[in-house]
Amino acid sequence: MINISIRDLRRRVEGIIGLPTIPSTLRQISRVIGDPSISLKEIGEFISNDPALTSKVLKIVNSAAYGFPGRISSVSHATVLLGLNVIKGLLIGVSVFELMQNTMCGLWEHSLGCAVASRLIAKKKGLEGYEDVYVAGLLHDIGKLVLILEFPKEYEQAMEEAEIKGITIFEAEEEHFVTNHAVIGSWLAEKWLFPYNMIEVIRYHHKPYLSKSASIETAIVHLSDILLRAEGLGFAGDPFVPVVSPVAFEALHLSKMDLREILEEMRDSMEIKEELFLS
Amino acid sequence: MPKVSADKLEPGMRLARSVTRGRLLLIAKGTELTEEYIEKIRAMGISAVYIWGPSHPAIPKEEALAQLDRRFRFVGNRPYMDLLKEVVREHIENLYD
Ligand SMILES: [Fe+2]
Numbered sequence: 001m002i003n004i005s006i007r008d009l010r011r012r013v014e015g016i017i018g019l020p021t022i023p024s025t026l027r028q029i030s031r032v033i034g035d036p037s038i039s040l041k042e043i044g045e046f047i048s049n050d051p052a053l054t055s056k057v058l059k060i061v062n063s064a065a066y067g068f069p070g071r072i073s074s075v076s077h078a079t080v081l082l083g084l085n086v087i088k089g090l091l092i093g094v095s096v097f098e099l100m101q102n103t104m105c106g107l108w109e110h111s112l113g114c115a116v117a118s119r120l121i122a123k124k125k126g127l128e129g130y131e132d133v134y135v136a137g138l139l140h141d142i143g144k145l146v147l148i149l150e151f152p153k154e155y156e157q158a159m160e161e162a163e164i165k166g167i168t169i170f171e172a173e174e175e176h177f178v179t180n181h182a183v184i185g186s187w188l189a190e191k192w193l194f195p196y197n198m199i200e201v202i203r204y205h206h207k208p209y210l211s212k213s214a215s216i217e218t219a220i221v222h223l224s225d226i227l228l229r230a231e232g233l234g235f236a237g238d239p240f241v242p243v244v245s246p247v248a249f250e251a252l253h254l255s256k257m258d259l260r261e262i263l264e265e266m267r268d269s270m271e272i273k274e275e276l277f278l279s
Numbered sequence: 280m281p282k283v284s285a286d287k288l289e290p291g292m293r294l295a296r297s298v299t300r301g302r303l304l305l306i307a308k309g310t311e312l313t314e315e316y317i318e319k320i321r322a323m324g325i326s327a328v329y330i331w332g333p334s335h336p337a338i339p340k341e342e343a344l345a346q347l348d349r350r351f352r353f354v355g356n357r358p359y360m361d362l363l364k365e366v367v368r369e370h371i372e373n374l375y376d
Pocket residue numbers: 140141170181182205206225
């Protein structure tokens with residue numbers, strides 16, 4: 001067990017984005033989106049000033065998996081259509097790619113697949129805020145990235161332990177750290193000024209029954225995470241499928257046909273990676 | 280959703296993504312390919328397009344199903360996990376048909 005109080009850990013996590021191990025683009029992005037005085041328009045301008053960032057954001061929103069009808073041709077168009085939360089989420093999502101590849105290979109695919117599946121389920125359930133559920137899915141495991149960057153040796157041990165003991169990485173984390181990636185992710189979401197519901201989804205995605213104000217959204221990300229692991233797409237720190245919360249599963253009330261369709265979209269979404277980062 | 284190279288296209292295949300040139304839409308997604316469309320695609324020098332249907336997985340079916348069993352090894356008998364596993368198994372099997 002790492003000897004650090006939860007308060008110190010939180011301070012360290014919130015400061016991590018300023019560390020030299022974090023690429024300067026991500027550090028800058030974190031500063032921009034965590035600044036309450038910055039407007040959507042200014043964030044759009046920030047993206048537009050970076051051609052690589054612009055092209056990645058546009059490729060994602062125009063990808064088949066995103067399913068936005070019609071073509072979004074500029075960042076300013078995207079900010080108007082998709083809103084602040086999606087733009088902020090995508091910015092973080094594309095800028096952590098390399099870090100994830102180098103620390104927990106497969107976590108990016110896991111995150112993107114979770115975003116796509118979550119959005120689809122949210123739409124099926126008729127939720128108006130399905131874009132926010134997409135972002136929560138995209139960022140749900142960002143706490144893992146922070147833990148592995150800050151405590152590489154201990155995290156490696158936790159992953160090994162999970163595999164040997166046949167437990168999930170979430171359970172192994174709780175034995176090695178004072179808290180887990182879900183809580184850490186929620187700290188970051190708070191720092192980045194995401195809405196309260198999204199913070200709660202990230203915080204409780206492994207314990208969906210604890211969510212009070214966003215129980216359906218939390219159940220959605222909880223199930224999407226499990227479906228990705230069940231299908232064997234991406235990697236999230238351990239080789240096992242976590243148990244689904246029966247209450248969450250029942251609340252979503254999905255048919256076998258719904259599940260099949262979700263699996264299909266998840267698999268298709270994996271292709272965007274090549275388009276984004278290998279071309 | 281596999282990417283199929285232009286010389287392997289056949290009439291009856293359906294586009295999973297629109298064929299575009301820059302911002303110009305050439306053939307809309309969902310279109311069923313005809314000889315004419317295929318010729319058009321080749322003539323424009325487009326090397327490959329996305330076609331509806333399962334991508335061909337990288338590992339043999341038996342291995343994919345064995346991996347599925349391993350992933351579910353500790354949870355297969357928990358509530359709803361048998362159902363999820365069954366749906367995923369069917370989905371994976373379909374990738375190979
Ligand atoms: Fe997680």
